[in-house]
Amino acid sequence: MxxxxxxxxxxxxxxxxxxxxxxxxxxxxxxxxxxxxxxxxxxxxxxxxxxxxxxxxxxxxxxxxxxxxxxxxxxxxxxxxxxxxxxxxxxxxxxxxxxxxxxxxxxxxxxxxxxxxxxxxxxxxxxxxxxxxxxxxxxxxxxxxxxxxxxxxxxxxxxxxxxxxxxxxxxxxxxxxGHPYMTPQKEKTALEKALDVFVQQGIITTPDYWLQNAVPGGMVKGEYAAIMIEKAANKLRGV
CATH class of the missing domain: 3.40.630.40 (Zn-dependent exopeptidases)
Incomplete structure (x- = not known):
């Protein structure tokens, strides 16, 4: 010890x-x-x-x-x-x-x-x-x-x-x-964790875009939201 x-x-x-x-x-x-x-x-x-x-x-x-x-x-x-x-x-x-x-x-x-x-x-x-x-x-x-x-x-x-x-x-x-020190890893937010899942499932490829825009007061392009919703629905249906 x-x-x-x-x-x-x-x-x-x-x-x-x-x-x-x-x-x-x-x-x-x-x-x-x-x-x-x-x-x-x-x-x-x-x-x-x-x-x-x-x-x-x-x-x-x-x-x-x-x-x-x-x-x-x-x-x-x-x-x-x-x-x-x-x-x-x-x-x-x-x-x-x-x-x-x-x-x-x-x-x-x-x-x-x-x-x-x-x-x-x-x-x-x-x-x-x-x-x-x-x-x-x-x-x-x-x-x-x-x-x-x-x-x-x-x-x-x-x-x-x-x-x-x-x-x-x-x-x-x-x-x-004389032991190596590293700063603590910042705990990911609920949004970051959710976006990680979406990336892994192939639903989105640009998590940074969603992090910047899918926030209170932010604005997401309608066509991007439509594509994401369609891909998420396909995943849920097993397509």
Whole structure:
């Protein structure tokens, strides 16, 4: 396993980055499931610490990471506490390159960049503060805070662009690992799918024409429509 993604919180723990639009646990899972799908499309072995809304104790969560044998762990969260912008947190024993690459990619996707940082235990400066970094074994863990739930501008950006920020992490990790990255394929519209069928069945040969003209406010030539209707009828009759 190369990568494990941790959707923060879950179950009885909604997470502090919760507001009227989302619960942190739900948005973190949504982001994580999108990333899992994309990494699989790109041929990267990946798993999640949770795939549903379940409660995980801190030890359970970190044990899942260690048991996976993953080289990398991305822990997804939404922040709160009066700030604005995205943050990434890495181990005091990490060079911070991955955390910086991720924050730069999220910023390039349109989110504000707040900071990249480390934090140690108050009574032991040789240990990381966050258990997801301190207790995940050999995995290089980066905590990603995509924005602040209690900031109006961040909330709007996350509602509109969460998928862009999730994709930015996919791109950053691919580049960090030296793995080929491709942008996601755009989902075809219902019209595009229907025209593909018509082309396959020999009913039309110029799908671009229909895409441009068979739209609200558009105009299709009557003779073209007549030919298409005749060919479609012949197909339905088995002629």
């Amino acid at each position: 190369l990568l494990i993604i941790d959707p923060g919180h879950g179950g009885a723990d909604p997470g502090g980055g919760t507001n009227q639009h989302w619960k942190e646990k739900d948005l973190a899972l949504q982001i994580s499931q999108y990333q899992e799908r994309r990494f699989k499309e790109l041929g990267i072995s990946v798993s999640l610490t949770r795939t549903t809304d379940i409660t995980l104790a801190s030890g359970q969560r970190t044990n899942l990471v260690k048991a996976s044998g993953a080289k990398y762990c991305i822990s997804n969260h939404i922040n709160a506490g009066g700030g604005e912008g995205a943050e990434t947190i890495h181990s005091i024993y990490s060079d911070g390159k991955l955390a910086n690459s991720i924050i730069d990619a999220i910023a390039a996707a349109g989110q504000k960049k707040r900071r990249v940082f480390t934090r140690t235990l108050p009574n032991n400066p040789k240990k990381d503060y966050y258990f997801m970094i301190r207790e995940t074994g050999t995995a290089q863990t980066v905590i990603v805070e995509y924005g602040f739930a209690d900031n109006a501008a961040d909330t709007k950006r996350l509602l509109d662009h969460w998928q862009d920020y999730a994709e930015a992490v996919v791109k950053a990790l691919c580049q960090h690992m």
